[in-house]
Structures are given as structure tokens and as C-alpha cells.
Amino acid sequence: SIRRPRVVADGPLNDTIGGLLQGVVEVLPWMVALEGSSEPIEGIYTYGHPQVDGAMMDRLPGLKVISNFGVGVDHINLADASQRGIPVGNTPGVLEGATADLGFGLLLAAARRVVEGDRYAQSPEFTVYDPGFMLGVEVHGSTLGIIGMGNIGREVAKRARGFEMTVLYHNRTRRPNVETELGVRFASLDELLAEADFVMLTVPLTEETRGMIDAVALAKMKRSAILVNIARGSVVRNADLVEALQTGEIAAAALDVTDPEPLPRDHPLLGFSNVIITPHLGSATVQTRRRMAELSVTNLLAGLRGEPLPRAVT
Numbered sequence: 001s002i003r004r005p006r007v008v009a010d011g012p013l014n015d016t017i018g019g020l021l022q023g024v025v026e027v028l029p030w031m032v033a034l035e036g037s038s039e040p041i042e043g044i045y046t047y048g049h050p051q052v053d054g055a056m057m058d059r060l061p062g063l064k065v066i067s068n069f070g071v072g073v074d075h076i077n078l079a080d081a082s083q084r085g086i087p088v089g090n091t092p093g094v095l096e097g098a099t100a101d102l103g104f105g106l107l108l109a110a111a112r113r114v115v116e117g118d119r120y121a122q123s124p125e126f127t128v129y130d131p132g133f134m135l136g137v138e139v140h141g142s143t144l145g146i147i148g149m150g151n152i153g154r155e156v157a158k159r160a161r162g163f164e165m166t167v168l169y170h171n172r173t174r175r176p177n178v179e180t181e182l183g184v185r186f187a188s189l190d191e192l193l194a195e196a197d198f199v200m201l202t203v204p205l206t207e208e209t210r211g212m213i214d215a216v217a218l219a220k221m222k223r224s225a226i227l228v229n230i231a232r233g234s235v236v237r238n239a240d241l242v243e244a245l246q247t248g249e250i251a252a253a254a255l256d257v258t259d260p261e262p263l264p265r266d267h268p269l270l271g272f273s274n275v276i277i278t279p280h281l282g283s284a285t286v287q288t289r290r291r292m293a294e295l296s297v298t299n300l301l302a303g304l305r306g307e308p309l310p311r312a313v314t
């Protein structure tokens with residue numbers, strides 16, 4: 001019988017991934033990637049949290065491919081991989097809709113105080129209806145600023161247009177096609193921060209975007225503005241966000257991602273009534289997670305065969 005290629009994987013493999021890999025590769029625990037192996041390990045399969053750097057690649061002789069379950073590859077040192085000729089696969093094209101849906105859900109929830117309202121309505125404090133309580137702000141007709149006009153930003157913009165929002169975006173490069181197609185307007189970062197009622201973060205985490213939403217950026221936002229982060233926690237400086245919320249420099253925040261994840265129980269971001277936090281659910285739908293599993297396994301197997309990956313990070 002033919003020896004199955006050995007692959008190290010982080011985290012528990014879900015049934016879909018387990019099923020796709022069953023009998024095809026031999027899955028070894030992440031510990032092997034941390035400790036190294038004298039046996040050839042041909043693939044790294046990652047969910048996105050542990051760091052994958054050159055030192056790890058060098059501990060795994062015979063490494064042919066790194067396949068990421070997810071689109072963000074900020075945890076993988078791409079320069080180290082390319083120096084070693086190791087292709088890196090990710091999963092664009094299958095998760096943008098789900099992620100934008102969640103972003104929009106968070107936006108709506110924060111604007112209309114859905115989570116706060118739920119807690120209240122389920123508590124014994126809710127004894128009598130009052131037409132003056134829990135007034136939120138309107139979503140339709142307001143201005144959304146999208147920072148990062150990639151595949152996810154585009155999907156967010158489409159949804160926003162359905163809500164009759166004015167959409168501004170900021171991106172490293174202008175996207176004239178998206179402007180024409182979706183009727184969105186390019187803005188400098190400062191202009192976007194100053195004009196938006198909602199600021200949605202859809203940038204990848206890079207050295208350029210790390211900490212880009214800091215005290216200076218937060219101070220430029222309207223006091224009534226709501227920040228939504230569906231990108232990576234480290235795009236926002238936690239300490240600055242906490243201060244902006246405490247001083248009322250912005251009105252609310254809805255975060256699907258934080259740094260770290262999860263936040264420690266005593267973290268200052270926890271406990272605000274105007275902060276919503278979800279546990280990194282952007283791509284978490286049954287349908288999307290299945291497509292991510294299939295694509296990431298297809299990338300992995302292509303790399304193990306020495307073929308080009310269907311979706312390679314360049």
C-alpha cells in the first residue's frame with residue numbers, strides 16, 4: 001500500500017474536513033509542528049491562530065504546502081514561505097457573503113441596540129413598556145464608511161446600498177469599477193472617518209493596517225459614530241478604543257474580532273452596554289464552512305501532489 005502523506009493540523013478537524021482527509025493523508029497533531037519531526041511532513045493545515053513562520057517550516061523537512069482554512073493569512077510569514085518555495089493556499093471567493101452578512105448584522109444590532117434590548121426584555125427589570133426607552137439611530141439613509149474595499153468590503157457595500165445608505169470607502173488603491181457598479185465614493189481615511197455614521201473594517205491585517213484605528217483615528221470619528229470590526233482585532237488599538245468609549249468619543253462598537261481572542265475575563269473592553277462582541281463568527285455558516293473546508297482541502301491536496309494551488313496567496 002502507498003504511504004499517505006503526513007500533514008500537521010491545528011485545532012480539531014470538523015467532520016467535513018475530517019471526512020475529506022480520511023484515508024487520503026495522515027493527520028498529525030500541531031505539537032509536531034512545534035517540536036519538529038525527522039519524518040517527512042509534507043503539509044501544514046491551519047485554522048488561522050498559531051503562527052507559521054520560517055523556523056516552523058525549517059523544522060518540517062519535505063514541507064510542500066501550507067493550506068489555510070480562511071482568507072486572512074496574517075499569521076503566516078509569507079516571505080518565509082516564498083523564500084523556501086512553499087505555496088500558501090487560502091479560501092477567497094467562498095466566504096465574503098457570509099462575512100458581510102455578519103458585519104451588517106452587527107451594524108444593525110449596534111444601531112438598534114438589539115443585544116441590550118434582548119438582555120433587558122429577558123430581565124425582570126422590564127415591567128412596563130416606555131416609548132422613550134432604548135432609542136437607537138437609523139441605519140437607512142445614513143452614511144457608511146468601509147475601510148478596505150476587497151471582496152468582503154464589496155459585499156458589505158452591496159448590502160448597504162439596499163439600505164439606501166451613502167457609501168464611502170477607503171482603500172490603498174481606488175476601485176473605479178466598484179465605484180461605477182455599486183455607486184460608492186472613494187474618500188481619504190480622514191474624510192471617511194469624519195463623515196461616516198458607521199465605520200466598518202474589512203482590511204487584512206498587515207504592517208500597514210495594524211493599529212490603524214488608534215486614538216487619533218477615533219477622535220476624527222463623529223461622537224455618534226459606531227465602529228464595526230469584522231477584520232482582525234489588531235487593526236484597532238484596544239486601549240484607545242476603551243478610552244474612546246469611556247469618554248464618549250464614539251457611540252458604540254460591534255466587534256467580531258478582538259485581540260486577543262478570546263479576551264481575558266477582566267479585559268476593559270468587556271462590560272460596556274454599548275459594545276457587542278461575537279466570537280469570530282464572520283464565516284460561520286453551515287454552507288460557507290463547508291465550502292471553506294472543500295477549498296482548503298483541495299489546496300492542500302494539490303500542493304501535496306506538487307501541483308499549483310487552485311487558490312494561492314500571492
Ligand code: 8YV
Binds near residue numbers: 095
Ligand atoms: C477564520 C477568517 O479564518 O477567513 C478568515 O480570515 O477570519 C475566518 O474565516 C475561520 O473562521 C477559521 O478560523
